[in-house]
Amino acid sequence: MKRRTWILSALGATGALVVGWGLMPQRSRLGDGALMLPTEGEVGLNGWIKIAKDGTVVLAMPRSEMGQGVHTALAMLVAEELDISLAKVRLQQAGPETLYGNVVMLTATLPFHPLESEGDNKPAKVKLGEWFVGKIARELGINATGGSSSVADAWEPLRTAAALARAGLLEAAATQWKVPRNELKIQDGVVQHATGKSAHFGELAQGAAGLKPANVTLKDRKDWKLLGTPAPRVDIPAKTNGTARFGLDVRLPDMLFAAIRLAPQLGGTVGSLDSKAALAMPGIETLVPLEALGGSTAGFAVVGKTTWHARQAVQAVEVQWQAPTNGALDTEKIEERLKAALQAEDGFAFYNKGDTKAAEAAAASSVEALYQAPYLAHATMEPMNCTAQVKDGAVEVWAPTQVPEMARAIAAKVAGVKEDKVTLHVTLLGGGFGRRLEVDYVAQAVRVAMACKGRPVQLAWSREEDTTHDFYRPMHVAQLRASIDAAGQVSSLRIKSAGDAISPRWMARGLPALSGPIDMPDKTTAEGLFDLPYGFANQHMAHVATRMEVPVGFWRSVGHSHNAFFSESFIDELAAQTKQDPVAFRLALLKDAPRYAAVLQLAANKARWGSPLPAGRARGVALHESFGSIVAEVAEVSLKDGVPRVHKVVCAIDCGTVVNPNIVAQQMESAVVFGLTAALYSKIDIKDGAVQQTSFPSYPMVQLAAAPVVETWLVPSTRHPGGVGEPGVPPIAPAVANALFALTGKRQRSLPLVTVA
Incomplete structure (x- = not known):
């Protein structure tokens, strides 16, 4: 199946009816003020913004706050455009209208290589795919908080809604005071004129309702006062004084x-x-x-x-x-079945470049490795x-x-x-x-x-029921093979993985009307393998989709969480095989990927890569892109009685425009600890159909005393925001594994990483 056929069939782009529908303009995401829940004295200006009697701005909040800071970040977008303090933005749960659907989360499911699909000069197939899926997403209006997509999805519609509200309020004041609109300014929610006339938003809202101002523009980046600053999170006071409601x-x-x-x-x-x-x-x-x-x-x-x-x-x-x-499940047998499927099936090719077969035939030598990762539970603190x-x-x-x-x-x-x-x-x-x-x-x-x-x-639920009846991150295996030519250079890279696909199972459970009898190839199975930034001339990346009957679901960073361990550990293997420094080896392969190279170089510099370390310590590095953001991590690791201890992790991230640097740093720290827990301890074993791990004693977490120091460095960018909730997870496992190899000379290819004798 060719990728083009897949995209068209997935979009249903066949038949005159669909073609005619496709020619219609995309649905607006601004909405009408009537969509905002009516409360006495409040005036809706569009589907996102209404104004209270006291001038407070009420924001329709469609995204869930689970510690990632989204309620603060989205409120900051509105406060910036309306020239008000963050304290004057109040949140109200959005209604069930399709207006609030998460468009970016769905467009991100398209299986395009990031080096093809980012920036302004996208190929026609990428533009077409994004347009059609975006149109479908607008029509479906699936409201979901996931895929590190909340800020990216809100970036344009929410700022536009706030800018439209601002323009309406200014126009209402100009009409009432009979002055030119361009002579008015807003300062902390108060419209002012040089004559001394002033009014807060609440006094102007009724006059602004229903207006459709022309020439509405977003604030110029140079005029930002709030965006890009470490504003305090709006959810922290309630969480510290006990009034927050979980x-x-x-x-x-x-x-x-x-x-x-x-x-x-x-x-x-x-x-x-x-x-x-x-x-x-x-x-x-x-x-x-x-x-x-x-x-x-x-x-x-x-x-x-x-x-x-x-x-x-x-x-x-x-x-x-x-x-x-259908019989009792058993993880040992599932592992055997996955390895057998890997050998017996070709799988779906997500990415091809060059002529891998020819490069393999002409190779002087090759490097081959089998990697695997277990089932994982979510283990949220609130069951x-x-x-x-x-x-x-x-x-x-x-x-x-x-x-x-x-x-x-x-x-x-x-x-x-x-x-x-x-x-x-x-x-x-x-x-x-x-x-x-x-x-x-x-x-x-x-x-x-x-x-x-x-x-x-x-x-x-009890903690025990929560652990033993989860929708687990799937178990996956991957065979990686590289060819090395007579000059000692890597001439090809072939990766084939096998494991269950999450998306079709999730769709069947929650969106059965959109689920069909045949599973389409699922990007989440191969993300982090088919989309590598390295400039290998010949590449072939495929996945064998299986169905092992274990309930599987999305787990923080999804396929990237294990595929980054496979790919970045193997990249380190290739550096060792060709006798090159791991950072220098990667940089040489990133000549056509300058964003990636800049992130890697920043992390290496801040970690003082190559400088001496205390005896018994080593550094490992990993670089990975996920959810629109690029992260490099350098882990400093030691061994005590064979047990790994991670002392420090230096993170560098290019996540596009930074809304709140404190939240980015918090999420990187959270991701490192979350990913480190999985790397060192976590696995779900199933025997005779029952999950063996039941609670934290048998499914342990990284505890405070063992948590590393985490430094976060941000790459300045004017791109649209990428995700920050998940991209810090994938690089930590390979960074630690690569450091352990530097310490011991032994390569670990399975998670969790075992103690070293």
């Missing part, structure tokens, strides 16, 4: 609480159960059977007057579990939870979710009502990492609420 903080009158117990074998069901003793316990209301909802495993919930009561009773239920009909109430033919849901419209849709489906009968409140998220792109826990909460006679109920 999912588990929801409390409602006459509320009940539920605990869940799912079949220990993934895909298993309830055979029979005896609940008499459990239901007789104090404070217990009822037991609710749960079929497999939203891709979950079946089980049951027990409802009580407190979470403690419910958890005691749910464990007291005597149950006989039924094994899944899965959701509060729901089903009453009088309507449903109300309080959920920490990354996908509010999918949550609303599944709540309606489970309750048997139309979606407009579902009211959804998005709380703060105690970690997401992709786990809350799923809606199984929302479906379960609604099912339980249906049995509670109109009373609200909060369903809260």
Whole structure:
């Protein structure tokens, strides 16, 4: 299958109907002021902005805050264009309209090489693909927080909406005061004129409503006062004084609480159960059977007057579990099947360059290696939870979710009502990492609420259920092979990987109307392999998509999380094979990729690459692009009793225009610790169908005492913003592995990295 055929079929670009639709202009993302939820005295100026009586600006917030700082970053975009302080921007949850869909997250799924698709001079196929997928994304309006896309997606529409509101307010003042608009200025939300006349936004909003000012322009970069500054995060005060409301903080009158117990074998069901003793316990209301909802495993919930009561009773239920009909899963057998698929199938070729076969035939020698990575859990600090109430033919849901419209849709489906009968409140998220792109826990909460006679109920998973019934990062394997010519230069690079594809499984669970009987090639399987920046003359990158029946989902940085370990570790192998310094080897291959070279050089300089280190320490380096941002990391590592200790990590990042440098640094630090946990400790083992790791003792995290010092250096840029929530994760595992090789001379090709004897 050629890539062109894939894109056209994925877009449905066949037939006169689709062609005619495709010629229509793209849907505007500004919207009408009527979309903003009406509140007394507030005036909507467009679909994103309304003005309160006191002059406060209210921003429709469609993205979920899970610690990544998005509520601050998007508020900064609005505050800058309107010339107000960040404190004068108030957030209101956006409604269910398609206007708030995440367009960039979908256009980023196109499998184009970044060196082909970035900048202004894009090939026609890239422009066409982005236009069509962008148009589809606008029509679908899938509201999701993921793919490190929130700022990139809001960059133009949100600033434009704020600029439009600014122009309307100025025009209203000019009309009222009968003065030229260009004589007016705004200072911290107050429109002023040289005559001394002034009015705050609230006094002008009614006059600005409905106006369609001409010649609306965005602020020039040189005039920015807020963007690019380390503004304090707007969510921190509430999180420090205890007023912030996460999912588990929801409390409602006459509320009940539920605990869940799912079949220990993934895909298993309830055979029979005896609940008499459990239901007789104090404070217990009822037991609710749960079929497999939203891709979950079946089980049951027990409802009580407190979470403690419910958890005691749910464990007291005597149950006989039924094994899944397709047999018990086992990670050792899955690993064997993946390796067999790697040898037996050619896979889908995501990228071809030059003539790899000819280069291999003419090679003087070759280097070949097999790499692998395990299943991983998300292990968010706040376990899965959701509060729901089903009453009088309507449903109300309080959920920490990354996908509010999918949550609303599944709540309606489970309750048997139309979606407009579902009211959804998005709380703060105690970690997401992709786990809350799923809606199984929302479906379960609604099912339980249906049995509670109109009373609200909060369903809260235990840590053990959360770990053993996740949607895991897939296990993947990869075969990498390079040819070396007679001059000692790498003449070709061939990579073939194998593992489950996430996107089609996620679509089938949450967006079944868009899911077909045949899986299209999924970019997430090969990202970080097919899109390398290195200038090898001959390349062939392919992936064998498998289906191992383990529930898989998006995990922070998705395919990049393991593919960067494969590719950047192997690049280091090639440097060693050709007897070159790892940084110098990479730089020589980046002559046609100056952005990448600049990031690598900055990280190397700030880490003092090549300078002496204390005895027993070594440095390792890795460079990787993901989600529109380029990150290089240098890890300084030692061994004590064979156990790796990472002392310091120097990060350099080109993420385009920086909205808030403090948030970028925070996300790099978070990503390093998150990725280091996976690199050193994390794996999910399945035996006889059941996940063996149950909580933090068996699925440990990097603790504070072992956390490295992290330095973050930003490359100045005027490009549109890239992502920052995920790009810091992929380079850390290969950087540490490469440092361990420098220390020991032993190459580790499997995650997690083992202790060294």
